[in-house]
Amino acid sequence: LEGCFPATQPEPHLAVLALSTQTHYLSTWTLSQALILRGRHNLQSPSHPHTQTSPSVSSSTPELFSPEAPSTSHACPTLQAEEGGVVLQATTEGVLCSQESTNTHKSPTTKRPRISEEPVVPAGSRANRLQSPVTPLLGCVTVGRTYSVLVVVVYPCHLKEIKVKSGPSAGTFVPLASIVVMDHSGTEMKVVLWRQAAFWVLTVNAGDVLLITGLQVSEDRWRGETVLQSTFRSKLLNLGHASTLLSGPHDVDARLLSSLCSFVREQRPLLVSLPCRPVQKLDRLPYVTLRMLRVNTLVHALLQVTHSYVSSDWRNEAESRSRSAVQIKAVVSVEQPDGQQGVLILWGSAVDWLGCFHRNKNTVWDFHILLVREGLTSDLLELHSTPWSSVKALDLTDRRVQEFQRAQSSWTGSRGPVELDLDTLLSQKYSGEGE
Numbered sequence: 001l002e003g004c005f006p007a008t009q010p011e012p013h014l015a016v017l018a019l020s021t022q023t024h025y026l027s028t029w030t031l032s033q034a035l036i037l038r039g040r041h042n043l044q045s046p047s048h049p050h051t052q053t054s055p056s057v058s059s060s061t062p063e064l065f066s067p068e069a070p071s072t073s074h075a076c077p078t079l080q081a082e083e084g085g086v087v088l089q090a091t092t093e094g095v096l097c098s099q100e101s102t103n104t105h106k107s108p109t110t111k112r113p114r115i116s117e118e119p120v121v122p123a124g125s126r127a128n129r130l131q132s133p134v135t136p137l138l139g140c141v142t143v144g145r146t147y148s149v150l151v152v153v154v155y156p157c158h159l160k161e162i163k164v165k166s167g168p169s170a171g172t173f174v175p176l177a178s179i180v181v182m183d184h185s186g187t188e189m190k191v192v193l194w195r196q197a198a199f200w201v202l203t204v205n206a207g208d209v210l211l212i213t214g215l216q217v218s219e220d221r222w223r224g225e226t227v228l229q230s231t232f233r234s235k236l237l238n239l240g241h242a243s244t245l246l247s248g249p250h251d252v253d254a255r256l257l258s259s260l261c262s263f264v265r266e267q268r269p270l271l272v273s274l275p276c277r278p279v280q281k282l283d284r285l286p287y288v289t290l291r292m293l294r295v296n297t298l299v300h301a302l303l304q305v306t307h308s309y310v311s312s313d314w315r316n317e318a319e320s321r322s323r324s325a326v327q328i329k330a331v332v333s334v335e336q337p338d339g340q341q342g343v344l345i346l347w348g349s350a351v352d353w354l355g356c357f358h359r360n361k362n363t364v365w366d367f368h369i370l371l372v373r374e375g376l377t378s379d380l381l382e383l384h385s386t387p388w389s390s391v392k393a394l395d396l397t398d399r400r401v402q403e404f405q406r407a408q409s410s411w412t413g414s415r416g417p418v419e420l421d422l423d424t425l426l427s428q429k430y431s432g433e434g435e
Contacts, residue, residue, distance in 0.1 A: 025327040026084045032371045032386040034203040037090040085196040097236040099196040137187040148213040151181035156201045177201035184260040190227045197230040207271040211237040243272040290340040293372045293381045301367045305357045307333040337407035343382045350385035363393045364401045
């Protein structure tokens with residue numbers, strides 16, 4: 001951090017770049033993990049007792065893509081998980097984000113995303129409490145002093161990656177994100193999140209109430225403003241949306257929390273009116289069509305694979321770090337009946353699926369637990385594999401396969417020229433010359 005905010009030297013030049021493959025992977029992991037942990041927190045929260053309800057059926061999902069019964073079983077993730085130094089934990093009070101120091105020169109013991117095997121620490125235990133006193137944003141003025149704040153998110157900024165061009169950290173790539181927050185007095189301030197803490201921005205939405213500890217004041221001389229920035233001791237506890245929050249941690253003054261929520265409801269009603277991110281459960285995820293994807297959701301899908309290739313971006317990153325520390329990425333083109341086309345990104349061990357796709361062409365594949373994200377280079381939504389994703393080829397006698405193929409044949413007969421991939425052209429010896 002000293003290299004990015006030097007006290008006596010000129011400000012370093014920072015170049016904003018496209019996300020590296022490793023940062024892109026870690027952002028996908030963080031978002032999917034947060035979605036699942038939010039569901040686990042909803043189950044164990046005292047204000048949301050567990051009840052048996054029947055799965056809801058989306059009116060936008062055709063019966064063709066709704067399974068009669070789950071085809072595979074998935075082990076539920078533990079309440080705490082860590083990957084690449086980003087630590088997420090579901091507690092009875094909310095989703096807790098913290099960080100671990102990582103050595104980028106040391107190879108991990110496995111390429112697969114790791115689920116922490118450490119025992120889950122109860123939310124009320126001493127080790128898990130955020131005991132720092134809360135300071136109003138107007139009181140966060142002393143540079144170098146550590147503060148804790150209770151705030152509501154006005155809006156989070158996108159995660160990005162910068163390359164430091166000068167100073168002690170010159171040549172390194174650093175994830176960076178920021179959140180504009182507001183406290184009960186109406187004071188707004190920017191919280192800058194560095195390195196592993198930058199991925200926390202993917203777990204929050206406008207209107208969420210946050211308890212953030214371990215922040216330090218810094219003067220942004222470029223913009224002439226005072227900001228709070230994360231440290232290696234920082235933690236973030238997402239208590240939930242201000243419109244539905246009933247209580248907070250025992251370490252937070254209940255009157256202060258009530259004052260914050262009341263202020264938001266009265267003075268910032270638009271924040272309260274923003275829709276909350278839906279809570280999802282692994283055993284009740286919907287089957288979707290490519291035209292009805294919703295960003296930042298977990299889904300199942302029946303798809304056919306048309307093209308695939310392994311991205312070479314990771315090879316360039318492997319030159320500057322441990323080869324096994326860089327996630328391999330594959331891009332798969334998929335389709336559904338009625339000309340619906342999309343992109344599926346495979347990460348890490350999911351790249352091994354490519355062999356099955358190549359051996360079983362024209363097969364209908366049943367994908368489970370995919371993440372819908374915005375594309376990096378276009379406005380189109382993409383599907384991404386997660387640590388809990390699975391796939392299997394459906395049998396030709398399966399009713400869903402028959403309906404899938406019948407709908408596809410009906411559309412193929414009414415469309416124009418047939419699109420053929422390069423492998424098909426070479427196998428059938430097409431020359432491209434008219435006959």
